[in-house]
Amino acid sequence: MLCLEVRFNTYPRFVEFLIYLALTSLPNMKKTKRQVILDTAAKLFRKKGFAATSMRDLAKAVGMEAASLYNHIKSKQEILSALLLGAAQQYTDGMNNVKESAVTPLEKMDQLIALHISIAIQHPNTISLMTQEWVHLEGEPYDSFSSQRKAYENDFREIIIAGIEAGQLKKVNPDIALFSILSTMRWFYAWYSKKDGLSLKELEKEFSEVLIGGLKHKA
């Protein structure tokens, strides 16, 4: 007892440490802090890029020392892969829903445009990383991300081809049609913040008209 009191007085920082350990052992508090770190990292990575953002930049932005970050995340790499694989999963899930729905290819394309707009509005910072920062992934997360992206593009292309074969779309080059839609949708996050005059429904309708209108037969 005496011994403990002496230690506590001698090492006041050790007591703080014990209190910290007790508090953060509550699982949901730990999860919240991790999420704050991930969200802040997404914002910084978007602004400066993954490579140019240091762990000290990130620590400062969340209000702690760099070393403390490692109580919540394993490495800088893990932050990037958590962000990117989480986003990739959203697109994969969305595509799987669209594929299963019993509608025409043209309606599926409208649903996919809505999917892109919805995800980009929800997570603009993370989505901003999907176009270029994924090259900084390493090992298994890199392979997982790449294969999900490839699968998504193949699924989308097949829907366009189905639309052409069903006579709903003109006989355009499917790759060019796919590429036009995807590159526009992949940059939507960057454009959206400048324009807030349009509702979600209006956005979907306008983009569908501009991106798919040119593919339809003249009525």
Place this chain on the structure above:
Amino acid sequence: MLCLEVRFNTYPRFVEFLIYLALTSLPNMKKTKRQVILDTAAKLFRKKGFAATSMRDLAKAVGMEAASLYNHIKSKQEILSALLLGAAQQYTDGMNNVKESAVTPLEKMDQLIALHISIAIQHPNTISLMTQEWVHLEGEPYDSFSSQRKAYENDFREIIIAGIEAGQLKKVNPDIALFSILSTMRWFYAWYSKKDGLSLKELEKEFSEVLIGGLKHKA
């Protein structure tokens, strides 16, 4: 004379240095080497990003030591600004030509699509930097690049608006039409390398149809 001979024998590396100085003082040789460095830098920056590419990486790729690079370029920053401002100038010049030509707004839009395709095929590595790596520019080059990009977008938007007012295009949202065309054209460099089955003329025609077709009145 004796003195010189002694020095030359004592410092053989110094003789090599003098020979190097004499050779590289020929202005066009120096320009060539600088261009090799710039081209190689564009390739590396594209693959790994500006921040993640070290001057040692670059030196290795051009076959010299890092310190030697600085005989041809001032800094890592200067490489990036030389690449990006050179490319920006090409777009600005192209837009000025288009603006001056006495054709309809719709034909101007076709010319601009051809401009993007042409530049992207000529300098795919440098163009790849224009979408994201320009954020690493500092000071005056950053301002110059930003203002040229802004001016280009404004000029393009006015051509679209003129097309709508002339009755050539439907009354779509000009910003959405502009954004769709630009984001597709800005990613063209990344898509093109995968597809080499199409001629330049076919590419221009297909992209014009897909990107502008949806903006036209139904015939």
Place this chain on the structure above:
DNA sequence: CCTACCGATCGGTAGG
């Protein structure tokens, strides 16, 4: 063109 080197900063660990 090189060798030798600089101060600054990087991602991350030890340990309380």
Place this chain on the structure above:
DNA sequence: CCTACCGATCGGTAGG
């Protein structure tokens, strides 16, 4: 959660 610290690497300079 922090302080203290590590080896590695960064962009760039001096000087021949």
